Amino acid sequence: MRISIIGPEGSGKTVLIAMLSRYVATARTELVLEPLDYLSSQYVVDALNSLEKGDWPPSTREGAPKVVKWRFGHRAKAAHEIELMDSAGQDLRRILLEDKVDSLTADQKETRKALDGSKVLIYMIDLGGFLGTRELGVLNENAWLLKTFLTRKEWRNKQRMVVLSKAELYGDMLATPSDQKDEAARIRELVKRHLPKNYTLDHLVDEATDVGYHAVTSVATKTTVDSEGSPIWTPRIPLESFGMGRLVDALVIGLTSDFQRSLKRVRMKLRTVVLRCKAKAKTSGAKEATATDKFVGGQNQGHLSSVGGARTAVSLSALLLVMLGSLIGGALGVWLGGTAGAVWGVILGAICGGILGGTQRSQNSKCCASEKKP
Amino acid sequence: MNDVVDAFLHLLHDSEQCIRNSPGYCRSEGLVNFLRDFRLKRINPIHNRLQHVNGNRYVLSMVGLTNVGKSTLAHALLGHPVAPRRNGPATSIPVEYERGEVWLIKTCLLQSRSIQTDRFDSPRSLGQALERRVFDLPGEQASKIERLLVRGPMELLDGGLVFADTPGFGAAQPDDAQGSHQARLSAYVRKHIHEVLFCVSGADCTVKKEEVEFFETIRELCSTVVVTKWDSEPDMREREIQAYKSKFADLFPLCGFMFIEAKWALEGRANGTAGKLEASGIDELCALIRQRNSIAGRHATLRYQLNEAWEDLLELARDPLRESGHAAIPWRDDAILRLGGAAKRSGVSLRSLP
Numbered sequence: 001m002r003i004s005i006i007g008p009e010g011s012g013k014t015v016l017i018a019m020l021s022r023y024v025a026t027a028r029t030e031l032v033l034e035p036l037d038y039l040s041s042q043y044v045v046d047a048l049n050s051l052e053k054g055d056w057p058p059s060t061r062e063g064a065p066k067v068v069k070w071r072f073g074h075r076a077k078a079a080h081e082i083e084l085m086d087s088a089g090q091d092l093r094r095i096l097l098e099d100k101v102d103s104l105t106a107d108q109k110e111t112r113k114a115l116d117g118s119k120v121l122i123y124m125i126d127l128g129g130f131l132g133t134r135e136l137g138v139l140n141e142n143a144w145l146l147k148t149f150l151t152r153k154e155w156r157n158k159q160r161m162v163v164l165s166k167a168e169l170y171g172d173m174l175a176t177p178s179d180q181k182d183e184a185a186r187i188r189e190l191v192k193r194h195l196p197k198n199y200t201l202d203h204l205v206d207e208a209t210d211v212g213y214h215a216v217t218s219v220a221t222k223t224t225v226d227s228e229g230s231p232i233w234t235p236r237i238p239l240e241s242f243g244m245g246r247l248v249d250a251l252v253i254g255l256t257s258d259f260q261r262s263l264k265r266v267r268m269k270l271r272t273v274v275l276r277c278k279a280k281a282k283t284s285g286a287k288e289a290t291a292t293d294k295f296v297g298g299q300n301q302g303h304l305s306s307v308g309g310a311r312t313a314v315s316l317s318a319l320l321l322v323m324l325g326s327l328i329g330g331a332l333g334v335w336l337g338g339t340a341g342a343v344w345g346v347i348l349g350a351i352c353g354g355i356l357g358g359t360q361r362s363q364n365s366k367c368c369a370s371e372k373k374p
Numbered sequence: 375m376n377d378v379v380d381a382f383l384h385l386l387h388d389s390e391q392c393i394r395n396s397p398g399y400c401r402s403e404g405l406v407n408f409l410r411d412f413r414l415k416r417i418n419p420i421h422n423r424l425q426h427v428n429g430n431r432y433v434l435s436m437v438g439l440t441n442v443g444k445s446t447l448a449h450a451l452l453g454h455p456v457a458p459r460r461n462g463p464a465t466s467i468p469v470e471y472e473r474g475e476v477w478l479i480k481t482c483l484l485q486s487r488s489i490q491t492d493r494f495d496s497p498r499s500l501g502q503a504l505e506r507r508v509f510d511l512p513g514e515q516a517s518k519i520e521r522l523l524v525r526g527p528m529e530l531l532d533g534g535l536v537f538a539d540t541p542g543f544g545a546a547q548p549d550d551a552q553g554s555h556q557a558r559l560s561a562y563v564r565k566h567i568h569e570v571l572f573c574v575s576g577a578d579c580t581v582k583k584e585e586v587e588f589f590e591t592i593r594e595l596c597s598t599v600v601v602t603k604w605d606s607e608p609d610m611r612e613r614e615i616q617a618y619k620s621k622f623a624d625l626f627p628l629c630g631f632m633f634i635e636a637k638w639a640l641e642g643r644a645n646g647t648a649g650k651l652e653a654s655g656i657d658e659l660c661a662l663i664r665q666r667n668s669i670a671g672r673h674a675t676l677r678y679q680l681n682e683a684w685e686d687l688l689e690l691a692r693d694p695l696r697e698s699g700h701a702a703i704p705w706r707d708d709a710i711l712r713l714g715g716a717a718k719r720s721g722v723s724l725r726s727l728p
Contacts, residue, residue: 172715
């Protein structure tokens with residue numbers, strides 16, 4: 001099973017892979033993450049050697065995507081075979097943004113094919129690529145890469161994660177007061193807040209509800225001054241990382257239990273339907289919005305008159321869940337015990353669907369209530 | 375404290391880059407150059423100093439021309455006759471004073487990388503032996519000695535501070551090529567010293583050109599100018615101090631000033647005359663040294679310097695902002711938040727931080 005890590009140059013892919021290897025070996029001994037060949041082991045060793053000296057590993061060379069093969073999983077039983085694909089930023093641009101397949105090199109075509117064949121995709125973002133530059137070319141490129149990751153149709157059925165790297169540099173931004181209690185939601189809000197506004201990226205982030213969000217500090221840093229007196233971030237020795245535990249947990253969950261993932265996917269799709277209904281309701285309610293509507297940091301500060309539309313969407317989703325529950329229950333009942341079994345199956349299925357719908361409804365009611373406040 | 379200084383450094387640098395990369399940069403070139411200049415001259419030195427303030431060994435040194443009165447001042451500060459004094463040229467061996475249980479001199483030998491230790495019964499016998507090593511050794515022999523470490527029960531150095539007395543620059547040295555003494559002294563200061571008290575003589579109210587030139591070579595390390603042999607009458611003291619500062623302060627930017635007559639301090643202690651001791655001005659220098667004796671004290675000094683830098687930045691930025699057409703400095707979002715967060719956690723208050 002293949003996991004691919006992609007992201008623009010400087011987003012921290014190589015450092016993440018190297019430190020993940022060390023983390024699992026030292027802090028998660030119930031798991032195994034070991035290289036399957038010499039090249040893969042040397043790749044990690046070289047990266048760790050650089051870091052131990054207080055330097056960053058060199059960027060992956062263009063035209064030479066690294067395929068690092070590891071065995072990953074619980075130590076007790078047969079583990080998954082993982083291929084970690086580390087592409088150079090320049091390669092990534094061509095692979096993702098180039099429409100004409102014929103203009104890609106053989107290596108790039110193979111990389112695109114391999115990415116399309118991956119089960120898990122991790123996209124790394126260094127927010128500095130959006131905040132730190134007003135250079136339109138760089139901003140444009142980074143925005144399109146993220147957009148492609150979120151919308152590429154070949155990838156919609158895969159498990160996807162956005163990993164915010166160098167999280168310690170954005171700790172104060174993450175700590176900014178937010179309505180979101182869940183950390184993943186806070187990270188998503190932070191990413192949305194700092195995306196360029198003219199790419200509809202914040203809507204895409206909202207719609208891609210199956211995408212998980214994590215923040216990691218692969219290596220804690222300190223400031224040194226170079227020969228020209230400019231400050232640079234360098235790895236702090238001894239090497240220290242933060243947030244690796246949650247990322248590893250997410251990977252473990254992602255690689256096990258296809259059924260659980262499928263169920264989650266169904267729920268996510270239903271949530272997407274709900275959100276689209278809400279968005280439509282907002283558009284129709286926009287005429288009633290007050291003149292004080294404005295975006296501040298990517299969040300709509302205006303008064304929303306779309307609560308009625310949102311409630312309609314919630315009721316619809318609850319009904320859908322009840323129907324789905326009934327169908328599944330009925331089918332199981334027929335398979336297990338004939339007509340009587342089918343009847344009981346329908347009843348039980350409807351109850352389960354109703355419970356799921358009720359949970360959905362109470363969560364969305366809270367959202368509706370908070371949206372009412374100007 | 376490290377976080378605040380790092381954040382300040384990155385704020386200036388990252389915002390410079392941001393403005394440089396934004397459309398319409400040519401209008402803001404003056405602002406970018408101002409931010410860069412300010413960073414290099416004010417914040418980089420603070421960052422450099424911070425690398426040493428957390429260490430166990432912090433070396434504070436007097437540096438000045440020959441015969442400005444450094445050794446007399448050292449004697450008055452340390453309270454024991456352990457600082458070698460003589461008019462005329464001295465060999466170029468720095469002496470470092472540290473607190474210890476017994477009186478001893480450790481001679482650090484360059485070539486053999488070894489240390490020779492000699493113990494003494496009293497500070498007076500130590501002082502005499504030290505004088506022979508500093509003044510009477512032939513140049514060739516003296517060049518084999520890297521430095522002399524003096525240890526003894528000196529109260530002022532209770533917290534682990536190392537106080538260094540360096541040979542005076544500017545005088546002709548026996549057996550020495552012209553300029554090499556000064557070069558060796560400059561190299562020693564850059565390598566071993568963390569903070570400099572730059573001593574100038576106030577006897578004739580002048581500052582020599584070579585003093586200014588040498589100051590420029592070690593400017594980043596200098597925190598205070600100590601004007602020695604300052605024997606003005608109490609009722610004239612304040613006025614004469616102001617006159618001196620208005621005349622010479624611009625030669626020593628970003629330095630505080632202290633005015634001291636070390637001989638009065640020695641007389642005051644010997645005779646028990648509190649008035650003489652107070653008039654000498656030595657208490658102020660003792661207080662500075664005691665503050666440097668602890669990490670918290672050093673951080674307090676840096677905190678003050680950082681605050682001062684921030685205030686100066688806001689003030690000095692007005693002209694570049696006006697020229698570039700910005701109402702306020704266009705800080706990079708994450709960098710300014712980072713500085714705010716770090717300042718709050720460290721208890722540093724920076725006015726008008728967005």
